[in-house]
Amino acid sequence: MxxxxxxxxxxxxxxxxxxxxxxxxxxxxxxxxxxxxxxxxxxxxxxxxxxxxxxxxxxxxxxxxxxxxxxxxxxxxxxxxxxxxxxxxxxxxxxxxxxxxxxxxxxxCIENILIDGNAIVDFIDEENIDKDKDELKKDI
Known part of the structure; x- marks a missing residue:
């Protein structure tokens, strides 16, 4: 240490x-x-x-x-x-x-203030080829 x-x-x-x-x-x-x-x-x-x-x-x-x-x-x-x-x-x-x-x-914590829920959904939507955005949002 x-x-x-x-x-x-x-x-x-x-x-x-x-x-x-x-x-x-x-x-x-x-x-x-x-x-x-x-x-x-x-x-x-x-x-x-x-x-x-x-x-x-x-x-x-x-x-x-x-x-x-x-x-x-x-x-x-x-x-x-x-x-x-x-x-x-x-x-x-x-x-x-x-x-x-x-x-x-x-x-x-500070991350909870800075994180934008819509940005997370947009990112996951771009990375997921199987589910549409509404399904992903529901899953999250």
Whole structure:
């Protein structure tokens, strides 16, 4: 197993980008490709408000929320946003209030927001030579 940086060092990485980012965005998703995905999404969301060159994956949902709480305690004035997945908390509710500055995705994860059902049906229809589109849609 390869060594991995602790969450505090992942969090501190944003200091190196202060000249490029006008807002620090921290996410829980650490899988390959998520940094790029979130960077492009938030560049569009904050297009005329903030310059964003990087987002910072810092690990688990609890890490992201903890870091947000820490920032609030020391009253950091730099704009920052902490993003966590909706996960199963949408069904059972949050165990405690989410701190100001943390955004909970309205779905289980970012893919659930980005995926277009019609696009999936179109793709499967193109790949399937036996069934028509309506049958495939019904099967899905």
């Amino acid at each position: 390869l060594p991995e940086r602790r969450s505090s060092s992942k969090f501190a990485k944003s200091a190196f980008f202060e000249d490029y980012n006008e807002i620090d965005i921290y996410i829980e998703d650490t899988a390959e490709g998520y940094t790029k995905l979130f960077k492009h999404l938030f560049k569009r969301v904050f297009q005329n408000e903030y310059n964003i060159e990087n987002v910072f994956p810092i690990g688990s949902r609890s890490n992201v929320i903890k870091k947000c709480e820490e920032q609030l305690l020391i009253k950091v004035e730099r704009p920052s946003l902490f993003i966590v997945d909706g996960d199963l908390y949408q069904l059972k509710g949050e165990p405690k209030p989410i701190p100001k500055g943390t955004f909970v995705l309205p779905r289980y």
